[in-house]
Amino acid sequence: MTTYAAETERLYLEPLGVQHLEDFHELWNNDEAVLWSYYMILPTKETWDIDKYALLLKDEKNEKGGLKMVGFVGTNRWCEKGMEVGYCSNVEYWGTGYTTEGFKTFLELYWTLPERMNVVRLVAKTHPENVASQRVCVKCGGKKGEVLKESYERFVDGGLKSDAWLFYFDRPGVEVKDGSDGRVETEAPKEEKQEKGDGA
Numbered sequence: 001m002t003t004y005a006a007e008t009e010r011l012y013l014e015p016l017g018v019q020h021l022e023d024f025h026e027l028w029n030n031d032e033a034v035l036w037s038y039y040m041i042l043p044t045k046e047t048w049d050i051d052k053y054a055l056l057l058k059d060e061k062n063e064k065g066g067l068k069m070v071g072f073v074g075t076n077r078w079c080e081k082g083m084e085v086g087y088c089s090n091v092e093y094w095g096t097g098y099t100t101e102g103f104k105t106f107l108e109l110y111w112t113l114p115e116r117m118n119v120v121r122l123v124a125k126t127h128p129e130n131v132a133s134q135r136v137c138v139k140c141g142g143k144k145g146e147v148l149k150e151s152y153e154r155f156v157d158g159g160l161k162s163d164a165w166l167f168y169f170d171r172p173g174v175e176v177k178d179g180s181d182g183r184v185e186t187e188a189p190k191e192e193k194q195e196k197g198d199g200a
């Protein structure tokens with residue numbers, strides 16, 4: 001039986017993987033879906049500190065018989081304002097509330113991940129005209145931050161930089177100071193300490 005990372009009333013969240021390739025292709029192969037993006041950052045050995053989850057419909061199957069992936073949510077990369085977060089959904093499913101439902105649950109899950117305890121601030125950078133994305137941020141508890149001048153790049157703009165509207169998501173119970181890069185020092189995981197100790 002498949003174990004999922006989290007679930008909502010209508011969705012499962014599963015780490016994004018090759019099993020989602022066809023649905024990912026369907027989603028990404030659409031001009032509207034990629035309008036606000038520059039490129040897609042996937043978790044690899046080099047990007048070990050990012051996390052991406054597929055949003056799977058509990059009650060709809062894809063052509064291969066797996067659960068239909070309607071979108072994905074997750075982290076992208078570090079920036080000076082915190083760890084960047086983002087999401088993208090298949091246009092066929094826009095306006096259904098799945099992204100909001102999935103992103104809210106992703107945030108709850110993220111704050112419980114033992115390997116991410118050093119992260120205290122996630123940040124969404126939105127294009128000023130991307131109202132749908134800003135609505136998702138607000139509905140998921142994002143705190144409107146500053147406007148970063150000329151710092152949003154889109155593939156369709158071919159190098160032109162737009163302003164970015166920031167939305168912050170702070171670790172619950174932690175007071176994050178303005179200007180923080182969203183990271184704190186944490187103790188090294190026990191296994192790591194053990195390994196070092198054994199090798200000495």
Ligand SMILES: CC(C)(COP(=O)(O)OP(=O)(O)OC[C@H]1O[C@@H](n2cnc3c(N)ncnc32)[C@H](O)[C@@H]1OP(=O)(O)O)[C@@H](O)C(=O)NCCC(=O)NCCS
Pocket residue numbers: 032033034035036086087088089090093094095096097098099100101124125126127130131132133135136
């Ligand atoms: C942003 C995105 C994920 C939203 O997906 P979605 O399925 O429409 O999301 P939801 O249904 O959960 O909610 C979207 C909210 O935005 C609103 N919205 C959707 N399209 C809108 C538009 N063109 N203008 C204004 N508001 C819009 C919806 O009404 C809803 O808000 P409401 O509940 O207050 O009415 C989707 O548009 C997308 O994949 N866009 C391309 C990728 C992208 O922009 N990623 C974010 C980069 S920062």
